[in-house]
Amino acid sequence: MNQRVLAERARRAIPGGVNSGQRNVPGLSDLVIAHAEGARFRDADGKEYLDFHAAFGPPLLGHNDPDVNAAVAEAGNGADLCGVGVTEGEVELAETLAELVPSVERVLLTSTGSEATFHALRVARAATGRRLVVKFQGCYHGWHDSVSLNVISSAEKVGGRDPISTGILPEVLEATLVLPFNSSQAVRQAFADHGADIAAVIVEPVPHNVGCLLPEQEFLRTLREECTKAGSVLVFDEVITGFRHHLGGWQAISGVTPDLTTMGKAIANGYPVGALGGRADLMDLFSSRPGGPAFFAGTYNGHPAVVAAALATLRKLRAEPVHAHVFALGERIRSGLTEVFDSLGIPALVTGYGSVFVGYFMTGPARTYDDLLRNDANMFIGYRRRLLDHGIFELPLNLKRSHVSYAHTDADVDRLLEAAAVAARQAGGEVQDLAAASTMGGAVR
Template sequence: MNQRVLSGSDLAERARRAIPGGVNSGQRSIPGLTDLVITEADGARFRDADGREYVDYHAAFGPPLLGHNDPDVSAAVAEAGRTVDLCGVGVTTAEVELAEALVELVPSVEKVLLTSTGSEATFHALRVARAATGRRLVVKFQGCYHGWHDAVSLNVISAPERVGARDPISAGILPEVLEATLVLRFNDAEGVRAAFAEYGRDIAAVIVEPVPHNVGCLLPEREFLRTLRDECTRAGSVLIFDEVISGFRHDLGGWQAISGITPDLTTMGKAIANGYPVGALGGRADLMELFSSRPGGSVFFAGTYNGHPAVVAAALATLRKIRTEPVHEHVFRLGDRIRTGLSEVFAGLGLPAVVTGYGSVFVAYFMTGPARTYDDLLRNDASMFVGYRRRLLGHGVFELPLNLKRSHVSYAHTETDVDRLLEAAAAAARAQLADGDVLADVADASTMGGVADRC
């Protein structure tokens, strides 16, 4: 008897019966794409249960800088599985090598600890900052996302009427926790100086994505980052760069190496291990020595899977490839070509658009410029943004159809893939302009939705 081949809708329905919403992270269920079941991923592509293939520019929110299932990374993980396992005591040789590499590469990192996610890394960074300073307040910026924990679970993709007020992204957070977080405008140096003038003696830490990629790409002004450094130094506050996205994808030393602004602590993840679940927290030795990984340390730090051999092997293989092959040269060249090409496509259609990004990251906001702060992004035509990306799917090109989300180039993408994207972009934009209301109901459901992308 022939066994029936299950369709994506069959498998998705099974998932919904066993998993709330049918997915294991808040932004994996997309309005209009609720039956998407992925069965295979390789290089710059993935395939679904219904046989459709997509050139993947979403890239799981950014980790696979080398592309899906990079053969060198996969081989390193397989070798680790043959030689060592998670033992939960002591340290492995590979953990030592990875820690030494991170200390060597990232300017702020004198010592480093591994976690399993970026959210864990930012959680520990804020905890140790409060322990070191004895202070209460944390400063974050509108549009920046630093994980799922309570202190920073607010003011990411906020509706216009919620900008300027505390805007939690989840129920169940104690009000007094939110009240200990100050939310400022990104790229507003004067606002930072004013906050420190009023609250500086009680500010434990400032945490910032040096490039707020969770709302696409807002490029930082040097005066802004310099002001953060100066005010934290003057007040004795801890400056934390959240480089979970920008680290290694933009430069082996992170944005701090590009900008020349060195924070006290740095959180990392995503591109370190090309898709394997890893995070890291590193920085000044005096701060890192406060953790209980050092006997006598007062700040508790633990995690059963921290430094898992498979993850560490993936990270070492990824960093080795980035250091020895023209990874950044390749993805930067394709990224530049995409940004230039998309700008020409939209200009040719008379479609207002700001195409921006850095290196391998690109995003097209459908609005007139500038794009300096989150307030600017409120002008983005969310229906056009989401509708355009949904139409790309029909051309076999996948950019996440959620408002303000960035796209990524990997080492596995080719010039031909870029050609395909630009051709699809022209067709999708033209069709959306001609019939923009068709997808408005889906777009409206996707405009200011959830924000968590630290899988």
């Protein structure tokens, strides 16, 4: 069926026509996905895109990986969802996560990363009897109320509370302290002022929800030291960094071990599974253990199909040179894009880590969220919209990162770099025209 017709049907039946807020992208409101495989997807009109968005990062192996799909199909021949007891697959997955991730002694499975972060903060409050949670500007930890603030904020809202949604009780937001990322001084001051009432500090060790701010080692060590001194719970939200950057997550890279870790996305190559793991004394507070005071439940937790997907994904990540491949391609992209933008005289900072890359249209550095306020959002979005003309998909929303998968090839990188030169030149011209029209007082739409 015609893509536009399908999109219109979607808008009549689904608010906005999509099932997640950031899937409704200006200029792509009629996009209907028909097929995905490897490093590509195709829309309902038959147009194919080389995909560097990768659904915000889960398909590290590539779309519809045959080994993962085979494991899911095989699981369908055994137990399905029975909602009682445990399956062998759940046991094996929990044991595997505990083996791989330094902080993990016990594991509970969820259906999403948001659920995992929600339960992490709930159990931290249960363990400490305290009220306050600390998060950082630019970090995203899911949809629940206590962390739904200060992700991508405008300049005038940085430093205050900036909720991403209406409908949140003010007293919930007031129990969250927002600090600047990479500021050890701000962390020490917050603990000096509020340490006796801080239940938890939650952080993306790399804030990938605003592209890529790489953490300073002193900052991560300060989080660990202050939480230890105050008796607060340190939570690493590794929903993005876990498994994509290292099988042990960023904590294995940095050597800084949190008390709790949330996981998701690349754990199952796109199948809907999240996990919360950490210290046994904290995890044993959940009601999954009889007598545990922190309620924990979920009908779909540990569904056999998604458990099979996670086990197959982790087996492949351990057995094949996945990280070596995607890291090499990621480095080629970052260095290649830097050369492209330099050759065109376009101010840009290309950064990232491993298989993640992002090109900010600004000069460096990119250390804190405040630095990202210099990014030229019109150029950032315009460049990515022009990439679409070349069949290359990087999400055309400000500050969003891009990803390499095991299915991408050197030829795919060559194609991206060739298209980038044309798209950046076109977008640069459009931004200049827009600025000129604005200066002359012209009507700009």
